[in-house]
Structures are given as structure tokens and as C-alpha cells.
């Protein structure tokens with residue numbers, strides 16, 4: 083709903099929305115709730131002006147910023163405080179205050195912390211010219227049902243190859259970062275990606291995208307590592323090779339030995355999110371190199387979504403309505419939780435049987451689609467990148483907003499003495515708590531075998547272990 087022209091009564095409409103009343107149940111005076119007194123809300127700082135105010139989800143204000151010539155600089159989205167919302171003048175005051183904060187931050191190269199407007203866990207800090215305010219979006223489940231918080235987030239991405247660029251692009255689209263710093267040993271590549279993305283920012287949520295060295299990561303709230311050799315370059319595209327992505331471990335441990343200490347030197351508090359393959363062993367390696375525990379990996383978050391997509395496809399339903407998980411490792415030995423997979427409350431395997439489809443064939447074909455999705459993609463475009471870019475951006479959002487969403491990601495499991503991917507509560511420190519899923523006997527055996535294999539492989543790369551010549 084967009085509010086454009088002057089009508090003081092529109093505040094009543096906004097208030098009704100902010101209180102959770104539906105537009106139709108609001109008072110008669112709010113019937114024209116598609117307008118708002120922009121004059122009251124208007125504020126000028128330098129060349130910045132507020133041009134348009136939108137109410138979204140009853141609790142969000144979206145404000146277009148225009149420059150002196152009327153060009154749109156970007157959109158800021160802020161939560162509307164609810165206390166005092168029953169008083170229209172209070173609402174107007176608070177809106178004014180919010181706009182003052184936004185324009186001050188936008189116009190000045192840096193500005194002092196803005197006072198929180200409520201007792202909410204809003205985290206305001208120093209901000210630069212193009213820092214943006216994050217938005218609580220209206221999606222559900224693992225797509226973003228964050229509590230309404232307001233974030234300013236600086237994020238580092240190491241590796242600006244196919245995956246790093248896709249992650250950066252997806253982060254730009256989600257609008258939860260105010261600064262993205264790309265670091266790559268190929269400096270020209272990082273600069274090229276940052277420059278390219280910057281040209282899209284004027285019509286995207288505001289974000290600074292820059293290429294830099296490790297020093298530029300000071301203050302980062304999260305560092306995502308995508309640097310390293312990929313499946314195509316590392317010879318891991320043979321579907322019949324049981325090692326799969328583990329083939330990349332030897333080469334990528336060397337990359338991590340270079341990258342992780344440099345990250346920790348400049349951003350010691352930032353959680354490290356491992357995307358590079360193979361992610362689970364590289365979490366163990368990164369933990370040892372970083373000497374801290376805030377290391378996690380995207381791991382089977384992506385496989386889980388692939389599983390849901392292929393099940394949804396088979397049943398002709400939206401993957402959003404499929405409840406299914408892949409755990410263990412992002413690799414050839416990932417474990418598909420068929421025993422609990424469901425569609426709209428019906429067990430997937432029951433639905434398969436009901437349709438007279440041979441269960442084993444069905445399972446095999448879905449698992450193959452998921453397990454080798456990366457190779458299928460690589461055969462088409464040379465690198466699997468866009469899906470992982472979107473997934474990583476979502477995970478970054480979960481972390482910096484401290485959402486405590488539950489998603490299958492990789493983290494060290496003391497029970498097994500190795501990193502595994504399991505349903506995990508994810509918050510600002512990374513993996514907060516694992517929720518051990520109920521497993522069938524087969525699934526438990528498969529998970530145990532995956533853990534044993536990973537432990538055997540990774541021990542060669544950890545302090546005290548024998549140095550391997552190759553993962554194989």
C-alpha cells in the first residue's frame with residue numbers, strides 16, 4: 083500500500099494497521115488509508131529528500147529517497163514503533179524522528195549512533211553515506227520470518243569467483259547488508275565484480291560494494307569464505323567418483339591456510355561461514371586455524387532445498403509446501419531423511435506408495451537429482467553458483483539478524499568429533515544449538531558412516547594428524 087497525497091486522516095489508517103487491525107475493520111475515517119500527509123513527513127538534509135512513504139506489513143515504513151533533481155537514490159525501510167501508535171500525533175512524531183535519523187546518516191560521511199526509538203533489540207551504530215536499514219520481510223519459515231529488527235551490517239566475502247559474485251549479488255538483492263567487501267587474491271576480479279554490482283545499487287536496496295584487502299574487513303559482522311578451487315577445476319565432476327567434492331580438500335586446505343588467519347587478524351569476532359567445498363572438513367580446518375568456535379558452513383542447506391524442489395516437482399506442488407531435509411555432508415554421502423519427509427502433512431513415502439510408484443526407484447531418482455545437481459549445473463554453465471548464492475545470502479541474513487532460524491548447516495559435533503550438517507538454530511554467533519532429528523535405523527547408520535568417513539579424512543589436516551598427500 084503506497085501513501086502519496088496529503089490527508090491527515092490517513093494517519094488513523096496507518097495507526098489501525100500498526101495495531102494489527104485490518105484495513106476493512108479500521109474506523110471509517112481510515113477508509114482513505116491510501117494517502118498520507120507527506121508534507122508532515124517530509125525532511126530535507128542537503129540534497130536528500132523524502133519523497134514517498136509506504137506502509138508494509140503494518141509495521142514497516144518504506145521511504146524513497148530522492149536527490150535534488152528528483153532521481154531515486156534508494157529506499158530505506160524501517161519498523162514503525164508500536165507503542166504510542168494509538169496516538170496519531172505520536173506516530174507522526176516518531177516518523178519524523180526516524181526520517182531525521184535516516185537523512186542524517188545518509189547525508190553525513192559518518193554519524194553518531196542514533197538513539198533507539200524503542201526498547202527493541204535494534205542495533206544502531208556509526209553509519210556511512212550509503213548504509214542501509216534492513217527490512218523485516220513478509221516471508222515465512224526458512225525464507226525470513228525474522229523478528230522485527232533493524233540492522234546495519236558489514237559483510238566480507240573472500241573469493242570473488244562465480245560463487246562469491248553470486249553471493250554478493252544475492253546479498254544486494256535481499257537488502258540486509260549496508261556494506262559488502264570482496265577480497266580475492268585476484269584483485270582485478272574482485273574490483274570488477276564490485277564495480278559491476280555498484281551500477282545496480284541505485285535501483286536496489288542501498289549498499290556499498292567494494293573490493294578491498296583484508297584490512298577492509300575490520301568491523302565485519304560476518305565473513306563468508308568462497309575462495310578455492312571448484313569442482314570443474316579440481317576434477318570433481320565424475321558422478322561415479324565416491325570421493326566427489328572431497329577431492330578438492332587438499333587444494334582448498336592450502337587456500338584456507340592462507341585466508342583464515344588473515345581474516346581472524348582483522349575480524350576476530352566475526353563468525354566465519356564456509357561455502358568452499360568440501361564444507362564440513364573445511365569447517366574443522368577453519369576452526370583449528372581461527373582458534374575459535376564461530377565457524378559454520380552452508381553444507382546441506384542447499385541440498386535440502388534441492389531435495390524439496392525435486393520432491394515438489396514430482397508431486398506437482400510448491401517446494402515451499404514440502405518438508406524434507408538432507409543432513410550429514412554436502413557430498414556424495416549426504417543422508418536423505420525420507421522417514422520424516424512430508425508434503426502437506428502426508429509422509430512422502432506414503433504418498434509415493436499411494437500412487438503405485440515403486441518406492442526404491444523413486445528414492446533413487448530423487449537422490450540422484452539432488453546428489454549430482456552440482457554436476458548437472460556445471461555441465462551447463464561451468465560452475466554451480468546461483469542457488470548457493472541465494473542460500474548463502476539467506477544464511478547471512480539469519481546470522482546478522484540473530485534470527486535463530488532452524489536450518490541444516492554444518493558445525494562441529496562433539497558427539498562425533500567432526501563437523502556434520504544437522505538442523506541447527508542459527509544466530510549471530512553462528513551455530514547456536516543442534517536439534518537432533520528423529521532418524522530411522524537406516525538413516526542413523528548412514529549418518530554414523532558419513533561421520534566416520536569425514537573424521538578419517540579430516541584428521542590428516544588437523545594439528546596432530548598426519549599430513550595427507552590427497553584426500554583419496
Ligand SMILES: NC(=O)c1ccc[n+]([C@@H]2O[C@H](COP(=O)([O-])OP(=O)(O)OC[C@H]3O[C@@H](n4cnc5c(N)ncnc54)[C@H](O)[C@@H]3O)[C@@H](O)[C@H]2O)c1
Nearest residue numbers: 241243244245266267309310311312313357358359465470
Ligand atoms: N557449498 C556449496 O554448496 C557450494 C556450491 C558451489 C560451489 N562451491 C564451492 O565454492 C568454491 C568456489 O567456487 P567458484 O565456482 O566460485 O570458483 P572460482 O574459481 O570461480 O572462484 C574462486 C575464487 O577464489 C579465489 N581464490 C583462490 N585462492 C584464494 C586465496 N588464497 N585468497 C583469496 N582468493 C582466492 C580465486 O582467485 C577465485 O576468484 C569451490 O570450492 C566450489 O566447489 C560450494
